[in-house]
Amino acid sequence: MSVADEDNPYLRDPPTEFRPVDDLSADEAERQVALLREAIREHDRRYYVENDPIIADRTYDSLFTRLQALEEAFDLGHPDSPTRRVGGEPIDAFETVSHVAPMLSIDQSGEVEDVREFDRRVRRELNVAGSGTASSDAEADATDSNATLSDFEDSSATGAFAYVCEPKFDGVSIEFVYEEGRLVRAVTRGDGREGDDVTTNARTIAAVPQRLHGEHPDFLAVRGEVYMPKDAFQAYNRERIERGEEAFANPRNATAGTIRQLDPTVVAERPLSVFFFEVLDSSDGLESHWEALSNFPAWGLRVTDELDRVETIDDAIAYRDELLDRRDDLPYEIDGVVIKVDDYDARETLGVTARHDRWAFAYKFPARAEVTPIQDVAVQVGRTGRATPVALLDPVDVGGVTVSRASLHNPEEIAEKNVNVGDTVRVQRAGDVIPYVEEVVEKGSEGHWAMPDSCPVCDSVLERDGPMAFCTGGLACDAQRRRSIEYYASDDGLDLEGLGEKSVRQLVDAGLVETVADLYELNGIQLTALEGWGRTSAENLLSELEEKREPPLSEFLSALGIPLVGPTTARELAREFETFDAMRETAIESPEELEGVDEVGETVATAVHDFFTSEANAAVVSHLLEHVDPQAADVEAGGDELDGLTFVFTGALDEWTRSDAQDLVEAHGANATSSVSGNTDYLVAGEGAGASKQEDAADNDVPIIDEAEFRALLDERGVEIK
Numbered sequence: 001m002s003v004a005d006e007d008n009p010y011l012r013d014p015p016t017e018f019r020p021v022d023d024l025s026a027d028e029a030e031r032q033v034a035l036l037r038e039a040i041r042e043h044d045r046r047y048y049v050e051n052d053p054i055i056a057d058r059t060y061d062s063l064f065t066r067l068q069a070l071e072e073a074f075d076l077g078h079p080d081s082p083t084r085r086v087g088g089e090p091i092d093a094f095e096t097v098s099h100v101a102p103m104l105s106i107d108q109s110g111e112v113e114d115v116r117e118f119d120r121r122v123r124r125e126l127n128v129a130g131s132g133t134a135s136s137d138a139e140a141d142a143t144d145s146n147a148t149l150s151d152f153e154d155s156s157a158t159g160a161f162a163y164v165c166e167p168k169f170d171g172v173s174i175e176f177v178y179e180e181g182r183l184v185r186a187v188t189r190g191d192g193r194e195g196d197d198v199t200t201n202a203r204t205i206a207a208v209p210q211r212l213h214g215e216h217p218d219f220l221a222v223r224g225e226v227y228m229p230k231d232a233f234q235a236y237n238r239e240r241i242e243r244g245e246e247a248f249a250n251p252r253n254a255t256a257g258t259i260r261q262l263d264p265t266v267v268a269e270r271p272l273s274v275f276f277f278e279v280l281d282s283s284d285g286l287e288s289h290w291e292a293l294s295n296f297p298a299w300g301l302r303v304t305d306e307l308d309r310v311e312t313i314d315d316a317i318a319y320r321d322e323l324l325d326r327r328d329d330l331p332y333e334i335d336g337v338v339i340k341v342d343d344y345d346a347r348e349t350l351g352v353t354a355r356h357d358r359w360a361f362a363y364k365f366p367a368r369a370e371v372t373p374i375q376d377v378a379v380q381v382g383r384t385g386r387a388t389p390v391a392l393l394d395p396v397d398v399g400g401v402t403v404s405r406a407s408l409h410n411p412e413e414i415a416e417k418n419v420n421v422g423d424t425v426r427v428q429r430a431g432d433v434i435p436y437v438e439e440v441v442e443k444g445s446e447g448h449w450a451m452p453d454s455c456p457v458c459d460s461v462l463e464r465d466g467p468m469a470f471c472t473g474g475l476a477c478d479a480q481r482r483r484s485i486e487y488y489a490s491d492d493g494l495d496l497e498g499l500g501e502k503s504v505r506q507l508v509d510a511g512l513v514e515t516v517a518d519l520y521e522l523n524g525i526q527l528t529a530l531e532g533w534g535r536t537s538a539e540n541l542l543s544e545l546e547e548k549r550e551p552p553l554s555e556f557l558s559a560l561g562i563p564l565v566g567p568t569t570a571r572e573l574a575r576e577f578e579t580f581d582a583m584r585e586t587a588i589e590s591p592e593e594l595e596g597v598d599e600v601g602e603t604v605a606t607a608v609h610d611f612f613t614s615e616a617n618a619a620v621v622s623h624l625l626e627h628v629d630p631q632a633a634d635v636e637a638g639g640d641e642l643d644g645l646t647f648v649f650t651g652a653l654d655e656w657t658r659s660d661a662q663d664l665v666e667a668h669g670a671n672a673t674s675s676v677s678g679n680t681d682y683l684v685a686g687e688g689a690g691a692s693k694q695e696d697a698a699d700n701d702v703p704i705i706d707e708a709e710f711r712a713l714l715d716e717r718g719v720e721i722k
Helices: 026-049 058-073 082-086 112-126 137-141 232-243 251-259 264-268 288-300 313-323 342-348 413-415 478-489 501-509 518-522 524-528 535-547 553-559 566-578 581-588 591-594 604-613 615-624 658-667 693-700 707-716
Strands: 095-099 105-109 161-170 172-179 183-189 192-198 218-229 272-280 307-309 334-341 354-362 372-380 387-398 401-407 422-431 434-442 462-467 468-471 645-649 669-672 684-686
Touching: 026 058, 026 082, 058 082, 058 478, 082 112, 082 264, 105 112, 105 313, 112 313, 112 334, 112 342, 112 354, 161 272, 161 524, 172 251, 183 192, 183 658, 192 313, 218 251, 232 272, 232 372, 232 387, 232 401, 232 468, 251 372, 272 288, 307 313, 313 334, 313 354, 342 684, 372 524, 387 422, 387 468, 401 422, 413 434, 478 501, 478 518, 478 581, 518 645, 553 581, 553 658, 566 581, 566 615, 566 658, 581 591, 581 604, 591 604, 645 658, 645 693, 658 669, 684 693
Parallel strands: 105 354, 401 434, 645 669, 645 684
Antiparallel strands: 095 192, 161 307, 161 334, 172 183, 172 218, 218 272, 334 354, 372 387, 372 422, 387 401, 422 434, 462 468
């Protein structure tokens, strides 16, 4: 069926109301579904390819919703229906498949002399004069550097020697295969010969046509670049930051991480788009790349407007320089331009190497270095409720690392530096690690960005405390709750090796865990249903949790994530009060009594009081105590046999819990810390010891000893163990 105004009522003037689904016969429903699918495909082409929609977004949404309802009610689902864009059932793993034709890489350089050498080699091997003189006025017009796709659709100049210049998209390259006009396969580039079948995910991208339009080849394999538009990337990163998740470094990373999701519904929720830029194979004879690109829009395949066909390498270089000047204004990331020989016969003559096509060259842009514009500002809420403004940047190279976000520290610093959205700023990395905005290089707007009055995550009031701002929502705030779970499982908490940041995010996103108490209600069936979890990893985590049902009081207090209460302060509180109930009651009723404990002053005492008097926190702690019974440490005071030594413990010991071992060495004059530094004397590594602490020990020349060596050290120092 072809779309025609008189045949399809959903094309130009769709109805505002529909007959109830129950009133339709099966034949009527089937016909309406066919018309809706065809109309939606045409609306998609007009929107994504032609940039000329003919109906309002709300009208389009009503057509899409109607199609979904009919397919569900009459069991009329189909693999290439537009409704497949909402995703499907999760898969266990991607299948590896061979490409229709090799997807090779491109030789590249940022040096103009290398580009000219490419041109000399191409012309030498094709026996083409460097002047590139056109054989007629028509060909001269056709090869003008200002030509556009429409100028060449009927031009006889496609056979003349020319280059086609394109942006070098910074996304993920995919092979799309169409048979009889239907999308049958989408495959990642992989090693160039074979890749992962991501067809189900590709179907969720609105700009990928499920069916080709017009007079298309019976068989067509094309190469496309899936990408995330810059504005969508910034908005998506903002959402992630405000949910307490890590932001993606750049749009390419966001795209790569999305296209390889095993759950297509996750892909459908993320703002991906695509440009098509190369024919890999076709059942129809095509003479040139420009001819192919000219046909793409008619087939429903989206191409960029930034295309040019030129005759000389000087024109190609000028194209690159002009695009470099406009790089920041483009709605998508590019990292250079690609210069391709246009004629397919000439390409055949030039051939390929084992790794790249010899008829194409990428002229790279220099990396953005340190100076970049601020596109938006998000507020990141941490475990303790601290609200930190984060600048969302156009990705920039800082010391060899791509940076797309940088801390603005606090409201006072923003006002002092006069930083606002739209300003161009210089970015540095504190200690070569944490990116921050150093200064404004050029103002793009008046005034400075102001901290909102409420938390972007839970809408609770943001209270100022000196230069800082804090969310008052406590564990009722999703961001604080997620971070509290991560901290509970960390080295400074209960040290759950099987539960890292990624695992916590999975559990929370799957709705299995809302607070730390829910960890103890997990089961193997729930865990093994998640991506990346097998029976062994699930059993290991459940076993760890079971072992932690009676944690030492000091570890439990630290794991709660009470602001300003780390492992050292938690141990002092545990020693002083011995039971959790005694400590909590004192914190609530007489917080001033806490100030008599080592490591606890007025500020810490107030933080502990505020934590336990929060209704949201109290509810979480009460639920947690239904599963956990904190135990007081039983270590008698010793002497000074270990005076001056500093220990760090990691992994599981047979004779002691980690907390007991820390209490033991501290009772005999040593210090016990949670992280390795140059001041550490020994890292005691038990079973399942964390690799990061051992790497830190190696970097700082800290001896790593096992439990037997630790026991021998205690004996040597005269420490009596009862």
